[in-house]
Amino acid sequence: MEKVNVLIIGAGVIGLAVGKALSEEFEDVVIVEQEKSFGRHTSSRNSEVIHSGIHYPQSSLKARLCLEGNEMLYDFAQNHNIPYKKTGKIVVATSEEEIPDLYALKENGEKNNISGLSIIDESECKKLEPEILAVKGLFVPISGIIDTHILMQKLESEAEKNDAFVVYDMKVISIRKTEKTYIVEFSNEEIFEANILINCGGLYCEDIAKMVGIATIENNLKIHWCKGEYFKTTKIKNIEHLIYPLPSYISCGIHLAINLNGEVRFGPNANYVDELNYKMTEKYKKDFFKAVNKYIKIEEENLNMDDCGIRAKLQGPNDNFRDFYIKEESEKGYSNFINLMGIDSPGLTACLSIAEEVRRIVKS
Template sequence: MQILIIGAGVVGLAVARAAARAGHDVIVAEAADAIGTGISSRNSEVIHAGMYYPTGSLRAALCPRGNRMLYDFCETYGVAHRRCGKLIVATNDAERARIEAIHAQGRINGVEGLELIGGNAARDLEPDLSCIAALMSPATGIIDGHAYMLALQGDLEDHGGAIAFETPVERLMPMRNGWRVRFGGREAGHLDVDALVNCAGLSAQRIARSIEGYPAARIPKQVLAKGNYFAYAGRPVFTRLIYPTPVDGGLGVHVTLDLAGRMRFGPDVEWIASEDYNVDPARAASFYARIRTYWPGLPDNTLVPDYAGIRPKLTGPGEPAADFMIDGPAEHGMSGLVNLFGIESPGLTCSLALADDVVTRLNA
């Protein structure tokens, strides 16, 4: 079967690799001139463990499995990563109840190694931390996201797959035994394929609207949540990721580390109407306030605007968080078509498990 994957971000590359390894003829259409230029290049590069997500959700099913698959992939393909662990901290009794609930949910989800510890035990691990309790997750880690995507691309190409860069998809038309895809760009034209997977990230809804005959009612709204990051100008004081209890739209302004040893804070949640990647230095004031709830010793004038990412959410402020949406033939009734909507965090962690799920749906 010839399959076209739309989008060469981390999820698109993982789906393409899985399809190629399953013996399919795979082409990836990417509008940009390189892999991973969108959502995949602007995140925390965290390997999540999966303790937050409600029972029965795709996130709850895919994240713990994807976590284990991703560590195995990194070991096999030599992708730089570190299983540094993380602490979700409580600074008052209400937050203690929240992390106890997260602990219980994580155990239901099959997350390995979770442990509730007291404030003194947390400070023994991280002396600069201020909290009354913490949930320790040893399965959480960090990864070189670009190296991971390069490894996916390499394995895809080793199995006969290819990526067509600067190839924007303009129209998708069902035919008797497959699909006709119309492309723009320098080599505009069309291609006939057996199946399609829409992994276009921020453009997923736009691509879906270009599919002839696809039910418009099945295309969910898209709400953009910008996440700003600030770098810390001093030497890192934490050796693990430090997370507050979750907030509306995200997991709170947390401590992130990278493999080069740098420490940064973010992301926050800034609801926006259109794509904008500028970090407003004035937002630092709210960062100082949030960070000092768990690190009172944060010095003044040490936060520097770093970068921003945008999450393609399916629900907005004040609404219950939506799950990933995988819309396949069983749902919409059109053969050989899978649309992925709202694939945000923990999309990188879930990518390998998500890819297997998508290929299974195409083969059904």
């Protein structure tokens, strides 16, 4: 049996960021991942947007960690040569009726301490993005995009520089608490004993919490999978900013995202699913066509299926807002088990600030 001090389950962007932070502080940190490399799930299947946190409820963890993470991520990218671009984003009101919601969004953003927000009129919108259809816009200067693959590569190599190990092909299948440690069993029959155990299992975080012994349903910690698909186009070019509709209660809405090569894609939509299936279909193409044409003109035949990702949400269908859940579980009888659940958007943006939150919890 291998003895380790800190065992982190999951090498998505969150597990890697936590591994990097904790390896600066502690000896003997190991990240275990069931796949053959990092980021095979949600962390490689997202919009790659560095969010501002504008629409999250004031005082929520999502609002705070998004804003802190936004700044930390730009600094980290700058200092480690990770490709990124602070593009700014325009949230559009496409009818007079939407204008009050745009002002309400600005007010919420200001309450969340986001600086530089400004309402721009139709002509200013056109000046920034000539093809955009909007009666007014809200300009958010701190939004941007980042190369998530290189980000994860860097987080992994920084953790390894601090003598942490990232071990692949290691699927956790059972966890048993002893008086002071956790005995973790893997599908390849290896067994580790850890003093501190951290759940960064993304879509499988509920399974991991259950393995420890946490009653997830009774504790209101059921995870809902929510699929988000993208369609792309080659017909729209030279877009410089991210373009968003007003957010819905469940997601940021089908927005226009550019990648670092300037390629344009639209998404994600949001549909709750029961199975982990990354297959794309044309099923929602008409919905995309309708949603996108509110803010930019495009023909249906110029929308092509792209990719999709699945969110691990605590918020189920028709539920109200649910925050990130980041907690040391002593109260439930599991000391030194740090449980991260429902790390949906803006998890990528907040990866470094979430890692700092975990560092603070472990040190306290």
